[in-house]
Amino acid sequence: MTTRRMTVGQALVEFLAHQWTVDGEIRERTVPGILGIFGHGNVAGLGQALKQYNVQDPGLLPYHQARNEQAMVHQAVGFARVHRRRATLAATASVGPGAANMLTGAALATANRLPALLLPSDTFATRVADPVLQQLEHPHDTGVQVTDAFRPLSRYFDRVQRPEQLLSIALAAMRVLTDPAETGAVTIALPEDVQAEALDVPVEFLQDREWHLRRPAPERWALDAAAAAIRGAKRPFIVAGGGVIYSAAEDALRELVESTGIPVGTSQAGGGSLNWDHPQYLGGVGATGTTAANRLAAEADVIIGIGTRYSDFTTASRTAFQNPDVTFVNVNVASFDAYKHGTQLPVIADARETLVALHGALDRHRVDADYEELIALQKRQWDAVVDEALKATGAELLGQSEIIGAVQGASAHRDVVVQAAGSLPGDLHKLWRVRDPMGYHVEYAFSTMGYEIAGGLGVKRGLEAMGDDRDVIVMVGDGSYLMLHSELATAVAEGIKIIVVLIQNQGFASIGHLSETVGSQRFGTRYRYLNREASNFESGGLLTAVDLAANARSYGVDVIEIAPGADAAARLRDAVTAAKASETSTLIHVDSDPFSYAPDGEGWWDVPVAEVSELESTRSARAEYVEQRRRQRPLLG
Structure with missing residues (x-):
């Protein structure tokens, strides 16, 4: 058997570069790139391997820089959906906090049944320097580390504790990544010392390998x-x-x-x-x-x-x-x-x-x-209800339905709208008129605040990989934007164009509305200055010192601000048109009225209401909740 002497990191990189997904007549790289943030856990292993191949063969497994570990996984998920699960991206992070930052992304991938390959670093397998920086210590089990938290969040998890284990673990990981019934987050934990250790790798392990997607016919x-x-x-x-x-x-x-x-x-x-x-x-x-x-x-x-x-x-x-x-x-x-x-x-x-x-x-x-x-x-x-909802009303502040109408009116049929959390998913589900199979991308299995910009970047990467130049329009509320906006810097650094419509509604609009329905009067959901005398954020003034448009501008993206006014909908539509004509990323900032709601679709969501309360608003909400629950029924076939 012919072998090559390589480190675990080098062998894994070259292995991934030669994996192919086959779906009927379509054949494409299963993992065409890797996102990474380096620390002491992976810089000498995967980091060294990626640098070596970048010098020797830059196209083998292209590296993409990221600004946040969670966002790396979101990019992989966005990429995977637009490729209909035939391809995804890998993501590597360092020991401890770097790895832990990926946990939300892992849960998102698994909940959405979308493949993402996670390569978090782990502490020393040999324990020669114990404890190392960022190592957890549990007196009852010193072997438990941050990476063990990936176990319930992953569809496949394993740890390469010896170099020889890489061969079987890597193959098992690929099986799950390409299994339509089992896919989700696939996690291979890589101890930082093992990543840099060498082994004799059979050349067969490094050659092209095809993974055929199963399309079982009905019995x-x-x-x-x-x-x-x-x-x-x-x-x-x-x-x-x-x-x-x-x-x-x-x-x-x-x-x-x-x-x-x-x-x-x-x-x-x-x-x-x-x-x-x-x-x-x-x-x-x-x-x-x-x-x-x-x-x-x-x-x-x-x-x-x-x-x-x-x-x-x-x-x-x-x-x-x-x-x-x-x-x-x-x-x-x-x-x-x-x-x-x-x-x-x-x-x-x-x-x-x-x-x-x-x-x-x-x-x-x-x-x-x-x-x-x-x-x-x-x-x-x-359709008549939607027609009316999408129209501009001429009010000083746009309602979210009007914003959707203006954005849709300026978008092309093949454009992709990306969203995940807040009140927008519900409004888009009712109002966005989808005109293409790939035109609607709402991450709602985990509904992760902060997904939108990173996920939209992944969608655009995925489209570009297929030679598809359609626009990606990210719609995000101010609450979700504040959770995770750092990948705007990634878009600028790589010249990847996305359009972001940032809706400023001064708080958590969705939960604020939900809070009202359960009798809690929007408590803790408004962006306001603290009223120290009342010890709450409900009665303070609006948080006007925070300038999200300036924040976006600081990343280097073009920013268009839509001031309130009777013609705001027309100006928003013009802004989207201008953003589509631009070759660079644009963020459009628009103020909205959080109390203007989309039309009711006669659906209900079970969120329990306090059974007893001193608040009349809660007692009233409880009575309505009890009435709605009478409609629930077991579904038994």
């Missing part, structure tokens, strides 16, 4: 049972989730619903499964859904879940499906999700393969004319 019995249930349904309804996007099943979904007339509602991850103006598309479903989707979902006798994990937002905390005889047909590549809600009709298979097969099995089947008329009526009514 005949499952397909027949699902088709029979759908044929027997009076009011079937499809819930399209992220699995439709990841398996590139949007064309198959469109062909099925055009043939059968079955209506579709989407989860946040499923946005883009159908274009907004398709006759069978009724918009988002669930707590942040539309009246059109929610009214039909409530009466549906068969719910066909395709690639959805049925989060509480999608099910409106189990109030969305009110038909007492509702049956679930769940199509999912992961059995864990396929069996949800006690279904007796799981189809454990790829979304695209199943939709194609169902199309054949449902040949000449169509919903009845009365149901088609109802679908068309509900769609017309909701």
